[in-house]
Amino acid sequence: MGINLEVDLGAGLKLKNPVLTASGTFGYGTEYADFIDLNRLGGFIVKGTTLNPREGNDSPRMAQTPMGMINAVGLQNKGVDHFIEHIYPTIKNLDTNVIVNVSGASVADYVAVAEKLAPLSDIPAIEVNISCPNVKAGGMAFGTTCAGAADVTAAVRRAWPRHLMVKLSPNVTDITEIALAAESAGADSVSLINTLLAMAIDVERQRPYLSTITGGLSGPAVKPIAVRMVWQVAKKVRIPVVGLGGISTAADALEFIMAGAAAVQIGTANFIDPTTTIKVIDGLTDYCHRHSVPALSSLRGII
Template sequence: MAQLNVKVGGLDLKNPVLTASGTFGYGLEFADFIDLNRLGGFIVKGTTLHPREGNDYPRMAETPSGMLNCVGLQNKGVDYFCEHIYPQLKDIDSNVLVNVSGSSPEDYAECAARIDALDHIPGIELNISCPNVKDGGMAFGVTCEGAASVVRAVRQRYHKTLIVKLSPNVTDIASIAKAVEAEGADSVSLINTLMGMSIDIERRKSRLSIGTGGLSGPCVKPVALRMVWQVARAVNIPVVGLGGIMNAADAIEFLMAGATAIEIGTANFIDPTTTIRVIDGMNEWLDSHGVKDVHEIIGCLK
């Protein structure tokens, strides 16, 4: 058995496999399918300062080799999480992380501060792909200034591991990664979904209630892999790679491109045991190739 443990910020992961927010609920929903304690960590669904209803239905659509969604961060708010969900998660022997979203830097910071008080939540992932309501709806994560403003506000009030999830809907993702690193991010995760749409030609309408949505699944993997490779060469903090990972071979590609850890997202909808299959498959590959420690392949791309 190869050594699979890695470190992301202050997080000690028993293996590099995490789950992507929005695809794993609160983790509890998957407890009947897998042993949550085997995961390097899992990231619970997007959490905001106040409850959100999300977008109208339909808000999911299948596409070739992927899916679109415009769920809209439906959740019951951070206080509900702290009071009702956290007590069910705190004794799991894995890194339980919370994905934090907001509509202003102040919202993000207040939400993060309330999670900071929870002893058994060692880190958060900031979703900076949210629209800035004060700036005409433009996502924070598409400019260096917007991304930096959120991280700066959160870093002042959050003292544990801070992972920033980057949007791929930009021209230069490496510059944005460097901007959040400069403001105190402990790690970056990428990619979030690509913007896309699908049209029902019989109804002459979009298949999603708000017209467009986030594209995920195997179809985005080549883009995600390229962006992870670019960012890993540009920053000095750990990179967490995600986007279309379906099996151990996919995960290993991301590690070779420079990711220290990976997240599995859309694949969880297809097979709820994907995470465990990836952990076991990674172990088998490393053993069969004489690799004693996963660090030997991280960033090894020639």
């Protein structure tokens, strides 16, 4: 039996399978090319890109916690012009979807990046990050109110002609309201969850592990929260939901799909096993064989 893993996220974004990589965990893809065939992925989402270069936060930027890690990278990147000139030419001919994650300190920043990316015909989608907990201005500030989420989404919508994914923060009282705001403002899909605002203290040295004191928690520890939020959002919005948060195995990905996700992103697990994405894709096929499911999409939102 041939298994169909294809996903159509709408607005021209078609995936050969539902497995994407999460921004900030997969560099520009090429870092993982020794281990996997990038063309097997449904797509990958490149590192958060801003209008101007950013050095990010001071070290230490990472603390390991039980089944998770807290990071405070702070959107270090060389800016959108560097991406267009130096990175895009190296990845544009891959037979997979290269999606650019876009961040900014103001609505005008987001729009400027989207405008610069718009002529790149081999970028089928951008993911607008309104949920980074590690920057002082912008980032999560836009993702924690409906008005902020709607403002950024609507402004980018006017500047970006192809698929527009909006990445949501879990650090809110009701994530479904933010999702609905993004949908009303023109998002083609929402991805969730970004990291959970977190903190860890080194009691021997009597100081926080991170230079920024707080950071974003990711990894298997956050998965049950992410599944719950995807389930809640998928019940409310009409646009596709892309689920992420602690996915390491095909079974994890299936939880998100059954909770209502059309596609998934794999993040922190790439650090532990750089072949995780391929194992998840193969595992999804195996699952469909074992359960006689010809098309994976038929399992979407069955819970």
